[in-house]
Amino acid sequence: xxxxxxAPPAIVPVVFERSPGYWATVWRKLRRDKVAMxxxxxxxxxxxxxxxGSYITPADPFKASMLSRLxxxxxAGYPLGSxxxxxxxxxxxxMGARLSLFMGITPVLAAFFLGSAIGILAGYAGGAVxxxxxxxxxxxxxxxSVLLAIxxxxxxxxxxxxxxxxxxxxxxxxxxxxxxxxxxxxxGREFVExxxxxxxxxxxxxxxxxxxxxxxxxxxxxxxxxxxxxxLASGLSFLGLGVKPPQPExxxxxxxxxxxxxxxxxxxxxxxxMIFITSISFNVLSDGLRSAMDVKQ
Amino acid sequence: MSPTPDDPLVLVRDLRVTFxxxxxxxxxxxxxxLTVHRGEAVALIGESGSGKSVTLRALLRLHSPKRTxxxxxxxxVGQDVLALGGRALADxxxxxASMIFQEPLLALDPVYTVGKQIVESILRHENVSATDARxxxxxxxERVRIPSPERRLDAYPHEMSGGMRQRAxxxxxxxxxxxxxxxxxxxxxxxxxxxxxILLLLRELQRELGLAIVFVTHDIGAAIEVADRIxxxxxxxxxxxxxxxxxxxxxxHPYTLALLxxxxxxxxxxxxxxxxxxxxxxxxxxxxxxxxxxERCRFAADACLATQPPALELAPGHQAxxxxxxxxxxxxxxxxxxx
Numbered sequence: 001x002x003x004x005x006x007a008p009p010a011i012v013p014v015v016f017e018r019s020p021g022y023w024a025t026v027w028r029k030l031r032r033d034k035v036a037m038x039x040x041x042x043x044x045x046x047x048x049x050x051x052x053g054s055y056i057t058p059a060d061p062f063k064a065s066m067l068s069r070l071x072x073x074x075x076a077g078y079p080l081g082s083x084x085x086x087x088x089x090x091x092x093x094x095m096g097a098r099l100s101l102f103m104g105i106t107p108v109l110a111a112f113f114l115g116s117a118i119g120i121l122a123g124y125a126g127g128a129v130x131x132x133x134x135x136x137x138x139x140x141x142x143x144x145s146v147l148l149a150i151x152x153x154x155x156x157x158x159x160x161x162x163x164x165x166x167x168x169x170x171x172x173x174x175x176x177x178x179x180x181x182x183x184x185x186x187x188g189r190e191f192v193e194x195x196x197x198x199x200x201x202x203x204x205x206x207x208x209x210x211x212x213x214x215x216x217x218x219x220x221x222x223x224x225x226x227x228x229x230x231x232l233a234s235g236l237s238f239l240g241l242g243v244k245p246p247q248p249e250x251x252x253x254x255x256x257x258x259x260x261x262x263x264x265x266x267x268x269x270x271x272x273x274m275i276f277i278t279s280i281s282f283n284v285l286s287d288g289l290r291s292a293m294d295v296k297q
Numbered sequence: 298m299s300p301t302p303d304d305p306l307v308l309v310r311d312l313r314v315t316f317x318x319x320x321x322x323x324x325x326x327x328x329x330x331l332t333v334h335r336g337e338a339v340a341l342i343g344e345s346g347s348g349k350s351v352t353l354r355a356l357l358r359l360h361s362p363k364r365t366x367x368x369x370x371x372x373x374v375g376q377d378v379l380a381l382g383g384r385a386l387a388d389x390x391x392x393x394a395s396m397i398f399q400e401p402l403l404a405l406d407p408v409y410t411v412g413k414q415i416v417e418s419i420l421r422h423e424n425v426s427a428t429d430a431r432x433x434x435x436x437x438x439e440r441v442r443i444p445s446p447e448r449r450l451d452a453y454p455h456e457m458s459g460g461m462r463q464r465a466x467x468x469x470x471x472x473x474x475x476x477x478x479x480x481x482x483x484x485x486x487x488x489x490x491x492x493x494x495i496l497l498l499l500r501e502l503q504r505e506l507g508l509a510i511v512f513v514t515h516d517i518g519a520a521i522e523v524a525d526r527i528x529x530x531x532x533x534x535x536x537x538x539x540x541x542x543x544x545x546x547x548x549x550h551p552y553t554l555a556l557l558x559x560x561x562x563x564x565x566x567x568x569x570x571x572x573x574x575x576x577x578x579x580x581x582x583x584x585x586x587x588x589x590x591x592e593r594c595r596f597a598a599d600a601c602l603a604t605q606p607p608a609l610e611l612a613p614g615h616q617a618x619x620x621x622x623x624x625x626x627x628x629x630x631x632x633x634x635x636x
Contacts, residue, residue, distance in 0.1 A: 191406040198469065199389070208409075211408065212409060
């Protein structure tokens with residue numbers, strides 16, 4: 001009893017800096033990750049290209065010329081050569097960033113909201129509701145993503161909107177599963193019981209504690225899907241189910257240039273290189289985000 | 298209905314908690330009576346699986362309603378806890394009775410600052426502004442003696458030390474001025490020097506705020522330090538209950554005696570073997586007909602195996618559920634004489 005019997009122990013006033021917020025901490029950790037920062041820089045460039053690309057193209061990306069078809073890389077006036085209709089590859093690649101990124105990000109964003117909602121609902125409700133929702137999800141999950149995307153796009157008909165819808169449907173099960181397992185995990189954690197013990201309603205627990213702990217991981221997982229979405233969207237365009245010519249989109253360009261693969265293999269590969277750079281940048285960035293957002297437990 | 302000051306704040310009668318989730322129903326608590334008055338601290342002690350945590354959680358109805366059957370009476374500050382539903386139950390939790398958890402690192406949400414969690418709890422129960430709630434949180438932090446409280450409010454749980462976190466947890470539990478504080482092994486996760494500080498803090502808060510405290514512990518030392526009364530639980534029943542000093546000096550249930558003898562106390566000669574209790578606790582899905590401890594008890598007689606021993610009032614406030622209290626008393630006296 002003697003420890004605190006007398007005066008309370010003197011508290012030495014120490015001047016602390018204010019504790020930084022969550023996102024400030026994440027940013028600080030992310031900045032130390034050189035690879036992720038490089039990937040982030042590439043992503044930023046691509047986004048800028050997507051927004052402003054059409055204003056800064058050196059040539060008209062739609063202007064065809066029968067005389068200058070499949071010029072090799074480095075030809076005067078065609079820094080990255082020309083395609084099978086004699087259009088400037090550099091301009092088309094720059095402009096293609098817009099549609100390709102749009103096709104990569106939009107379905108993932110839509111699936112992020114819908115899939116999270118479905119997964120959190122299933123995970124928190126548990127029991128029969130969980131079984132009903134998750135088994136339905138499993139049916140979709142059982143199809144290979146490419147097959148499902150092609151089947152849906154084929155059924156809905158070609159076009160950008162329809163391929164966005166089909167890609168969203170492809171991603172919802174993936175995200176819902178991650179959301180469900182994260183929610184189940186959080187639901188069993190002691191702080192949820194502690195919240196209940198301090199009078200929080202089920203709605204408050206979902207809104208504050210489940211969302212707060214689950215959205216981070218789902219978000220990170222979703223960013224890694226952007227690359228997949230881009231590739232799938234390119235695949236749909238390649239098959240003629242997505243973007244229609246003459247719109248420049250990397251997947252479609254890959255498709256139309258495939259005939260040139262024996263004559264100008266480097267040019268035919270260029271859209272693929274863009275897809276590769278974009279998807280790897282998103283993947284590396286999301287990996288970096290994942291480790292930066294990992295709050296010490 | 299306003300309870301008079303003399304009414305007990307916690308009144309538990311014949312509480313039975315059965316978990317029905319598994320193959321066979323498990324009788325985790327089978328007939329617990331407990332009374333706690335204002336300004337009184339009661340410790341529930343016993344080994345793992347004795348039902349002490351289950352009893353504590355039952356007081357807040359934290360068990361899953363789907364897989365738990367609760368019978369008996371629980372009255373806390375005049376409210377029939379088992380009859381509360383939905384909104385009323387949520388209002389009761391945290392406002393009338395609140396709980397301190399064993400491991401504050403797990404019981405605090407890692408993605409919010411501690412201050413935000415306290416403010417959240419205050420706003421849930423009281424109609425005050427966020428600014429006032431934060432002021433109250435700051436006062437609470439001062440009250441539980443957290444150094445540089447202003448800064449600590451903005452800290453995340455993982456940024457605090459263990460003792461600090463438990464203080465924050467206590468502040469969170471006290472946020473809405475509850476009358477009953479439940480503590481589930483509040484010091485088990487802490488190191489020894491911090492344990493005593495937390496216990497003394499609890500004791501001090503209890504005196505100043507007139508709280509009724511029910512706490513669960515493995516640690517008899519902690520129980521003696523804080524509790525006015527100790528209830529020893531075994532296989533879902535309180536086998537002995539009495540004033541802390543009486544219970545320690547003159548145990549009358551063989552299990553209490555065995556527990557006391559099996560700790561490493563000061564009188565233990567160097568090199569001598571620590572006494573243990575042989576055997577293991579009974580399967581709660583198949584409780585024996587007679588005394589649950591009889592199988593491991595050195596004083597057990599045939600009568601012990603036949604029926605459940607009734608509670609025997611040995612002195613005012615000191616009860617034991619045992620047929621062989623005299624044999625136990627003799628053995629206890631022998632031990633005391635030796636020491």
